[in-house]
Amino acid sequence: MNIYENKVIDESRQGEVLVMDKPVGEGKKMFLESYGCAMNFSDSEIVASILADKGYSSTTDFHEADLILLNTCAIRDNAEQRVRGRLKEYNIAKRKNPKLMIGVLGCMAERLKSKLLEEEKIVDIVVGPDAYRDLPNLIESVEGGQKAVNVLLSLEETYADISPVRLDSNGVTAFISITRGCDNMCSFCVVPFTRGRERSRDPESIVNEAKNLFEQGYREVTLLGQNVDSYLWANGKAKKELSDDERGQAFTFANLLESVANVSPDLRVRFSTSNPQDMTDDVLHMIAKHENICNYVHLPVQSGNTEMLTRMNRGYSREKYLERIAAINSIIPGAGISTDIITGFCGETEQEYADTLSLMSEVKFDFAYMFAYSERPGTMAEKKYKDDVPEALKKTRLQTVIALQQKHSAERTKQGVGKVHRVLVEGVSKKSDERLYGRNSQNTVVVFPRQNFKKGDYVNVLAKECTLATLIGEVV
Numbered sequence: 001m002n003i004y005e006n007k008v009i010d011e012s013r014q015g016e017v018l019v020m021d022k023p024v025g026e027g028k029k030m031f032l033e034s035y036g037c038a039m040n041f042s043d044s045e046i047v048a049s050i051l052a053d054k055g056y057s058s059t060t061d062f063h064e065a066d067l068i069l070l071n072t073c074a075i076r077d078n079a080e081q082r083v084r085g086r087l088k089e090y091n092i093a094k095r096k097n098p099k100l101m102i103g104v105l106g107c108m109a110e111r112l113k114s115k116l117l118e119e120e121k122i123v124d125i126v127v128g129p130d131a132y133r134d135l136p137n138l139i140e141s142v143e144g145g146q147k148a149v150n151v152l153l154s155l156e157e158t159y160a161d162i163s164p165v166r167l168d169s170n171g172v173t174a175f176i177s178i179t180r181g182c183d184n185m186c187s188f189c190v191v192p193f194t195r196g197r198e199r200s201r202d203p204e205s206i207v208n209e210a211k212n213l214f215e216q217g218y219r220e221v222t223l224l225g226q227n228v229d230s231y232l233w234a235n236g237k238a239k240k241e242l243s244d245d246e247r248g249q250a251f252t253f254a255n256l257l258e259s260v261a262n263v264s265p266d267l268r269v270r271f272s273t274s275n276p277q278d279m280t281d282d283v284l285h286m287i288a289k290h291e292n293i294c295n296y297v298h299l300p301v302q303s304g305n306t307e308m309l310t311r312m313n314r315g316y317s318r319e320k321y322l323e324r325i326a327a328i329n330s331i332i333p334g335a336g337i338s339t340d341i342i343t344g345f346c347g348e349t350e351q352e353y354a355d356t357l358s359l360m361s362e363v364k365f366d367f368a369y370m371f372a373y374s375e376r377p378g379t380m381a382e383k384k385y386k387d388d389v390p391e392a393l394k395k396t397r398l399q400t401v402i403a404l405q406q407k408h409s410a411e412r413t414k415q416g417v418g419k420v421h422r423v424l425v426e427g428v429s430k431k432s433d434e435r436l437y438g439r440n441s442q443n444t445v446v447v448f449p450r451q452n453f454k455k456g457d458y459v460n461v462l463a464k465e466c467t468l469a470t471l472i473g474e475v476v
């Protein structure tokens, strides 16, 4: 799973809408909607917890809300346009109920700051990803007749002590944030500006969260970070302040994976996103060592051409990426591998684009998230390079990349037919009440007859046939 994946996915994977489904508290009603990545979804669970503490209850119908919160994404322009469209719909509700408060949270709030209040007149509150603790105060200001903004980014905030309210949950799988922010500065990416500097969360709070989830019946956790491999804990000290000695003794991502895996052999562990320049063999050996750490790595490549990767400031070459793929395949044979790809980044030549296609054919990813480049204001690419690939060409290249990936996904899925897969049951199949679905360790969806099995069970399924991305079989 990619951290930019959520349960409801559209073609560009932006604009997933996750609405709080369980009423909490008795007080005023909030309607909380999340767009974008799993990190946003996870943040919304923190926001829900903060407001539930203040007595807010929730609703799934924004027409009956006292407070609408929209957790937004700024990664591509189309994500922002979708949010603007949504605000127009809320405007109608606000005309009927002038007391209705509307808050914009997340990356778009951070990117546009108070400018958002001028651009979108109906917005009352603008809150960046590090300022959610301030929400109750901001709401009070709005109730007192003022507009309210807090977009301060923090070097420390990890919300470690806040116990998230699980939203729209299947009761089996959950996200746990382990780092916030990103220091990588890929030239196309707005995340380092909207989510700030990278910081790691206290491992004890992470393991405790995993234990609590397990006790509540959850059977899978996904550890989330923009770059999980750079996770490092040295009693809260910032990475740059560490001496070589301290750094050598600090608690790494591999250590964290092991601690979470040790919560219970029946708790599966996933993580996202890995980074080619930071993913060590230690992490891969840890995955191989523990049965309950899933054999699946999401390793974004972005491009298959080294010069392009240099312009993207990715910190690795084509060869280094392929070397990491070889390491995964040799240390965790049969692992699922997925990636992210961008077409039409600044100056992309026919040859550079062809190198992306050839890398895809060399690796044969199980799955990929693919995007046409969208220039983001304030990024290094916007300052340094010309967005010179025509939109139509970006899109044609994207279509070719998608078609090639579909072929690879189909081939990879087919390789699972005839094999037995250990599947964690997540629920009833959308297509038929008579079938359950879950995922195998490699993250492929597996569907099988319901019988007497239920959510949270582990079952062994012999795959008999498949569609493009789903295995279909019977419990053995």
Ligand code: 5AD
Binding pocket: 004, 075, 076, 188, 189, 190, 300, 302, 340, 341, 342, 371, 372, 373, 374, 375, 376
């Ligand atoms: N344009 C297109 N895609 C982008 N991504 C990040 N920034 C941009 C952008 N400006 C993609 C990358 C990243 C994923 C989360 O989103 O592929 O890995």
Ligand code: SF4
Binding pocket: 182, 183, 184, 185, 186, 189, 190, 191, 192, 226, 227, 275
């Ligand atoms: Fe953006 Fe690169 Fe950080 Fe991912 S690693 S969030 S693409 S800057």
